[in-house]
Amino acid sequence: MRALARVQEWYGPHSSTSAEWPVDALMMAKGETTISVVLPARDEESTVGDIITTIRGDLIERTPLVDEILVVDSNSTDATAERAREAGARVVAQNDVLPHLPPLTGKGEALWKGLAASKGDIVVYIDSDLRSFGAHYVTGLVGPLLVDTGIHFVKATYERPYVAADGSVQRGDGGRVTELVARPLLNMFWPELAGFAQPLGGEYAARREVLERLPFVTEYGVEFGLLVDLLQLVGLDAMAQVDLGHRIHTHQPMAALGRMAGQIMQTAWSRLERQGRVLASEPPAHTLLQFGLDNDVALVDVAVAERPPLASLVLEEDLA
Ligand SMILES: O=c1ccn([C@@H]2O[C@H](COP(=O)(O)OP(=O)(O)O[C@H]3O[C@H](CO)[C@@H](O)[C@H](O)[C@H]3O)[C@@H](O)[C@H]2O)c(=O)[nH]1
Ligand SMILES: O=C(O)[C@H](O)COP(=O)(O)O
Numbered sequence: 001m002r003a004l005a006r007v008q009e010w011y012g013p014h015s016s017t018s019a020e021w022p023v024d025a026l027m028m029a030k031g032e033t034t035i036s037v038v039l040p041a042r043d044e045e046s047t048v049g050d051i052i053t054t055i056r057g058d059l060i061e062r063t064p065l066v067d068e069i070l071v072v073d074s075n076s077t078d079a080t081a082e083r084a085r086e087a088g089a090r091v092v093a094q095n096d097v098l099p100h101l102p103p104l105t106g107k108g109e110a111l112w113k114g115l116a117a118s119k120g121d122i123v124v125y126i127d128s129d130l131r132s133f134g135a136h137y138v139t140g141l142v143g144p145l146l147v148d149t150g151i152h153f154v155k156a157t158y159e160r161p162y163v164a165a166d167g168s169v170q171r172g173d174g175g176r177v178t179e180l181v182a183r184p185l186l187n188m189f190w191p192e193l194a195g196f197a198q199p200l201g202g203e204y205a206a207r208r209e210v211l212e213r214l215p216f217v218t219e220y221g222v223e224f225g226l227l228v229d230l231l232q233l234v235g236l237d238a239m240a241q242v243d244l245g246h247r248i249h250t251h252q253p254m255a256a257l258g259r260m261a262g263q264i265m266q267t268a269w270s271r272l273e274r275q276g277r278v279l280a281s282e283p284p285a286h287t288l289l290q291f292g293l294d295n296d297v298a299l300v301d302v303a304v305a306e307r308p309p310l311a312s313l314v315l316e317e318d319l320a
Contacts, residue, residue: 012195014240018136021143023063029146034067036120040110041128042074045083048128052087058135070118074110092117104305108222112307127202132248141205144240152210152238153230156203158247181261185268192236212311220260221267221304228271255290262288262302
């Protein structure tokens with residue numbers, strides 16, 4: 001656990017640790033508020049089941065804090081959907097949600113479809129590749145929302161080790177795109193968000209009414225886009241941060257992280273342009289030339305698309 005006292009002033013006024021949100025106290029604060037946990041999952045058969053089993057056992061059966069567990073199967077080719085169903089989640093296929101819309105791809109699309117397919121007043125997003133998950137991830141994220149009506153969004157922070165293939169652990173070396181791309185960009189252009197220590201982390205919770213008013217960038221631009229757009233929509237004072245201890249997940253190879261970095265830079269550019277802070281004489285290129293170990297070369301597309309706020313879609317469909 002971080003020495004929170006030392007970093008509290010940087011984490012912002014609404015910072016806490018998961019230990020400050022015991023489940024019994026949350027049950028008293030919950031009242032009629034309903035809570036959905038939404039897990040995007042692409043080929044996560046080895047981890048998704050254990051995460052759901054923990055949520056179901058601790059936060060539905062033992063203490064009924066959570067009302068719904070929804071897995072969005074993001075075009076998996078493995079047994080993700082079966083493992084999730086066996087463990088007790090409702091599973092929807094990403095492309096089966098709002099099927100009249102042409103499908104888009106990636107994690108942002110999974111999260112937007114998860115919002116559309118879930119019902120809770122509070123939506124908690126949790127990645128499905130976590131190897132360090134505990135029920136305190138969910139209780140920590142919903143705590144500030146249940147007790148303070150002025151808080152609309154809660155983002156996790158944690159220590160992120162790098163776990164090498166041989167099992168050796170390097171403290172502080174995880175989150176490479178976070179440290180090399182996302183945090184420098186935020187510090188340059190949205191310094192109010194610099195206190196979010198893990199801006200790319202996949203664990204956060206928000207009120208449905210707020211999420212439905214936000215556009216969702218597709219692919220891996222989604223977390224960066226949500227943070228910047230939330231700052232504009234609700235302001236920093238409605239955004240909280242909770243320390244969940246540590247986070248271990250499945251590391252992607254460097255080339256995949258290069259593509260992720262490209263998508264995040266495209267997202268940052270789109271927000272700078274939208275906020276009138278850069279004037280583009282031509283749009284940024286969205287191809288990335290990548291070199292492999294054996295001089296193999298690939299030209300990949302790192303463009304991101306965007307889903308409109310869900311509330312605007314519902315309104316359009318109501319009017320049609
Ligand atoms: O097309 C996709 C890609 C990923 N995922 C799921 O999204 C989660 C996170 O994806 P992952 O590939 O594990 O991302 P990371 O390498 O862990 O990237 C980090 O940085 C990303 C960019 O901000 C965030 O989206 C991630 O949550 C965060 O963990 C996992 O459950 C995936 O199965 C999908 O559902 N669909
Ligand atoms: O947040 C990040 O930077 C990416 O998830 C990569 O994380 P990793 O370096 O721990 O694989």
